[in-house]
Amino acid sequence: MTRRKISNTLALAVLGLLLERTMHPYEMAAILRERHKDSSFKVNSGSLYDTVEALVRHGWIEPVETARDGRRPERTVYATTELGRSEFVGWIDELLRRPVAEYPKFMAAVSYLGALGPDGAAEALTERAGHLVRRIEETKAVLADTVGAGKAPRLFMIEVECALHAWEAELAWTRRTVAEIGDGRLSWPEVERSEDGWTWTGPTDGEGTTR
Amino acid sequence: MTRRKISNTLALAVLGLLLERTMHPYEMAAILRERHKDSSFKVNSGSLYDTVEALVRHGWIEPVETARDGRRPERTVYATTELGRSEFVGWIDELLRRPVAEYPKFMAAVSYLGALGPDGAAEALTERAGHLVRRIEETKAVLADTVGAGKAPRLFMIEVECALHAWEAELAWTRRTVAEIGDGRLSWPEVERSEDGWTWTGPTDGEGTTR
DNA sequence: CGCCGTATAGTCGGTTCCTACTACTAGGGA
DNA sequence: TCCCTAGTAGTAGGAACCGACTATACGGCG
Secondary structure: OOOOOOOOOHHHHHHHHHHHOOEOHHHHHHHHHHOOHHHOOOOOHHHHHHHHHHHHHOOOEEEEEEEOOOOOOOEEEEEEOHHHHHHHHHHHHHHHHOOOOOOOHHHHHHHOHHHHHHHHHHHHHHHHHHHHHHHHHHHHHHHHHHOOOOOOOHHHHHHHHHHHHHHHHHHHHHHHHHHHHHOOOOOOOEEEEOOOOEEEEOOOOOEEEOO | OOOOOOOOOHHHHHHHHHHHOOEOHHHHHHHHHHOOHHHOOOOOHHHHHHHHHHHHHOOOEEEEEEEOOOOOOOEEEEEEOHHHHHHHHHHHHHHHHOOOOOOOHHHHHHHOHHHHHHHHHHHHHHHHHHHHHHHHHHHHHHHHHHHHOOOOOHHHHHHHHHHHHHHHHHHHHHHHHHHHHHOOOOOOOEEEEOOOOEEEEOOOOOEEEOO
């Protein structure tokens, strides 16, 4: 028995679009990009067609027409079903209510920050901070050009604000950590091999052993 | 041709552990859990064995011994190679320097916050805030019990601080958004179907149309 | 007028990932 | 002593995912 729900959130985007009107997959991808939703959803043509098929299997959407425009490839146009409409809201509600564990690559790398040594770590984080600053500025420009210019209601771009907030927090942590490495508040313990695991000596912490 | 690097960060955890000493996969999983690293890495036995095999294929680690303890299943013990040791640091460096696009489920759901209506959205976000508060407190307790108690240097748990910071930011955004829904600063536009897409009227924004 | 880059629309095949399962042992309680 | 649960160690099959590819149409430029 498969997991009751489809887990790929791209399916959420598909449902959302089909609630507006019927359309074919390629069109969905184009609209998502146009509306800057491709920063919240990973829009990949392969995954998209798989996802649409999965939605059909579950009865959340259904094909309503297969048309052919000139000699372009055939297009299958889909529409939501009654079931799809109700599950859509339920799914969003659940995703909003319950935080689920995610495993961002950055967290994995931070986990082994020690491996770069104080200088290497500070340098890498400093570069990251630069990238984040740029990304934040670009995103603010997009917001100014859409919501700021009255081209879309704020609610339609709210996830962009949310992402922005998250990046700003990451930037703040990154900068703070660089500073703490610099002034020694975050120190590198002396690590030595011992008979069982590692022995380390911290600067103020005394000493201990993992496991 | 496969992507030059292994992408699953679980491989990073495996390399990190094998730099300490040789061990077998099941042991890695146990240690990762013990050290609370399972919040940064998705430790899944199926993926773990696949990952280890991939690392062997790439020559980053190699089996050094296959032992059998009593009549338990046979265990294969692995060690890093020279190549593995050097790639480890390079990989971490790259992950730290370059932010990559991630697609958290929360962002997808926020993207369709509108679908719940003001009251539904506020309620769902409020519940989320509660979960976040609990998670933050639990994590602080873990930190107090390890770094605070001198059982581990701060550097060894730095990713937990990082995650904590991210959750606190998410909590702040969530609460602010609930407040903004409450006092109308974040408003729900009146949406109507029109001949092409949707027409909406914002409270202060005037009106416009998507696409 | 022919050529090239881009847009349209989707397919295909392989890798990765994960869930569910097997099979055995150790230890504790009744 | 016998069963039950938790721990140990890993396998197998399928679903999900993604990158690379196909094929046609269209518009602009030299």
